[in-house]
Amino acid sequence: xxxxxxxxxxxxxGRLPGVGPKSAQRIAFHLLAAEPxxxxxxxxxxxxxxxxxxFCRICGNVAExxxxxxxxxxxxxxTVICVVEEPKDVVAVERTREFRGRxxxxxxAISPIEGIGPDDLRVKELMTRLADGTVTELILxxxxxxxGEATATYLAxxxxxxxxxxxxxxxxxxxxxxLEYADxxxxxxxxxGRRSLEx
Amino acid sequence: xxLYRDDGVVLRTQKLGEADRIVTVLTRxxxxxxxxxxxxxxxxxxxxxxxxxxxxxDVQFYTGRSLDIVTQVxxxxxxxxxxxxxxxxxxxxxxxxxxxxxxxxxEKEPAVQQYLLLVGGLRALAAGDHAAGAVLDAYLLRSxxxxxxxxxxxxxxxxxxxxxxxxxxxxxxxxxxxxDRPPGSATINEESLRVLSALLTGDWEIVDGADPRFLRESTxxxxxxxxxxxxxxxxxxxxxxxx
Numbered sequence: 001x002x003x004x005x006x007x008x009x010x011x012x013x014g015r016l017p018g019v020g021p022k023s024a025q026r027i028a029f030h031l032l033a034a035e036p037x038x039x040x041x042x043x044x045x046x047x048x049x050x051x052x053x054x055f056c057r058i059c060g061n062v063a064e065x066x067x068x069x070x071x072x073x074x075x076x077x078x079t080v081i082c083v084v085e086e087p088k089d090v091v092a093v094e095r096t097r098e099f100r101g102r103x104x105x106x107x108x109a110i111s112p113i114e115g116i117g118p119d120d121l122r123v124k125e126l127m128t129r130l131a132d133g134t135v136t137e138l139i140l141x142x143x144x145x146x147x148g149e150a151t152a153t154y155l156a157x158x159x160x161x162x163x164x165x166x167x168x169x170x171x172x173x174x175x176x177x178x179l180e181y182a183d184x185x186x187x188x189x190x191x192x193g194r195r196s197l198e199x
Numbered sequence: 200x201x202l203y204r205d206d207g208v209v210l211r212t213q214k215l216g217e218a219d220r221i222v223t224v225l226t227r228x229x230x231x232x233x234x235x236x237x238x239x240x241x242x243x244x245x246x247x248x249x250x251x252x253x254x255x256x257d258v259q260f261y262t263g264r265s266l267d268i269v270t271q272v273x274x275x276x277x278x279x280x281x282x283x284x285x286x287x288x289x290x291x292x293x294x295x296x297x298x299x300x301x302x303x304x305x306e307k308e309p310a311v312q313q314y315l316l317l318v319g320g321l322r323a324l325a326a327g328d329h330a331a332g333a334v335l336d337a338y339l340l341r342s343x344x345x346x347x348x349x350x351x352x353x354x355x356x357x358x359x360x361x362x363x364x365x366x367x368x369x370x371x372x373x374x375x376x377x378x379d380r381p382p383g384s385a386t387i388n389e390e391s392l393r394v395l396s397a398l399l400t401g402d403w404e405i406v407d408g409a410d411p412r413f414l415r416e417s418t419x420x421x422x423x424x425x426x427x428x429x430x431x432x433x434x435x436x437x438x439x440x441x442x
Binding site for chain 2: 018115146149157177
């Protein structure tokens with residue numbers, strides 16, 4: 001145990017995800033040894049982030065104003081919504097430069113074992129967005145794991161009466177991998193989703 | 200025992216660090232095992248979908264200091280695909296996994312019967328031959344019976360008077376007669392008792408042909424019985440979709 005405020009800093013750092021007691025101690029001593037201006041800059045950014053960043057009132061993405069950068073962009077296609085679990089998934093899809101529609105961030109996936117049901121996610125907000133008839137296509141880009149699949153199944157069932165085009169991201173073999181290491185489920189999905197080659 | 204291998208069903212996964220997961224597996228011979236699946240969240244992981252909940256796998260572990268480490272996995276049956284493709288099955292299946300985890304609370308204590316029951320239950324759920332809610336109810340009654348909490352739907356649980364009786368007491372362990380019913384006992388329809396007995400014994404002809412009214416009443420009794428005997432409530436039970 002260190003004295004007073006140093007131990008408090010180690011304890012606070014240790015509460016961050018993925019930071020154990022040893023890492024917390026290492027970061028704390030790095031901060032103590034660093035230039036005061038660097039540490040103050042970090043402190044200022046932490047304060048500013050907490051004060052300024054909020055969730056977009058339309059899509060639930062992180063934003064610095066009432067609406068996020070994507071929702072404010074008038075060049076985006078208003079007829080397509082891509083549903084993702086977390087704001088970091090928006091960044092992942094944006095990196096592809098393939099999607100020009102807007103997003104809807106659910107805030108997680110349905111996980112009954114953790115006590116998370118549809119009412120704990122931003123499902124009602126999604127239904128409200130779909131109600132005015134502007135959106136004609138919904139892309140379900142929840143994680144390709146069991147909870148993500150179940151969430152996509154639930155949403156597809158919910159929006160079915162609205163007559164929208166509902167699609168799910170394809171799953172299959174990762175680019176750059178070896179076929180022999182693919183598991184049966186992934187390889188099976190790749191076979192299901194195979195496409196003809198136009199040459 | 201640095202390396203050991205067993206068949207098992209993945210009950211739960213929890214994120215760990217950057218790309219790992221803690222995987223809880225109910226194995227045939229070693230009971231419930233918690234182990235680290237290294238790098239399984241990466242798209243390039245060689246374990247991929249094999250370590251998702253509902254997967255029935257042949258798995259090899261390396262004994263670690265605090266948690267064991269998954270070194271190899273082969274799929275025996277991948278129930279996850281057909282279960283996650285139907286929301287009712289998914290929520291019912293999750294309640295089954297949570298129950299199995301709760302009834303095997305001591306790690307590495309063999310629980311062969313619980314394991315066999317869970318595999319059978321998931322197989323039935325994935326096949327979709329019966330309503331998902333009924334498969335869950337049958338599993339709850341049978342897993343509780345294996346754990347020592349068998350419910351009685353015939354004779355009075357207090358005096359042994361031959362049934363059927365109109366009253367059901369969760370804390371007494373089943374049907375009770377008029378004279379012995381404790382305060383707060385529920386009244387129950389005779390037909391619902393027949394459904395409950397059929398769920399416990401696996402008489403699917405009676406269950407599949409039962410009137411929805413009696414199935415609903417049976418479900419209520421099973422839920423109350425399970426919540427009482429598991430002490431802490433099952434989180435997934437309230438989210439089961441029986442539509």
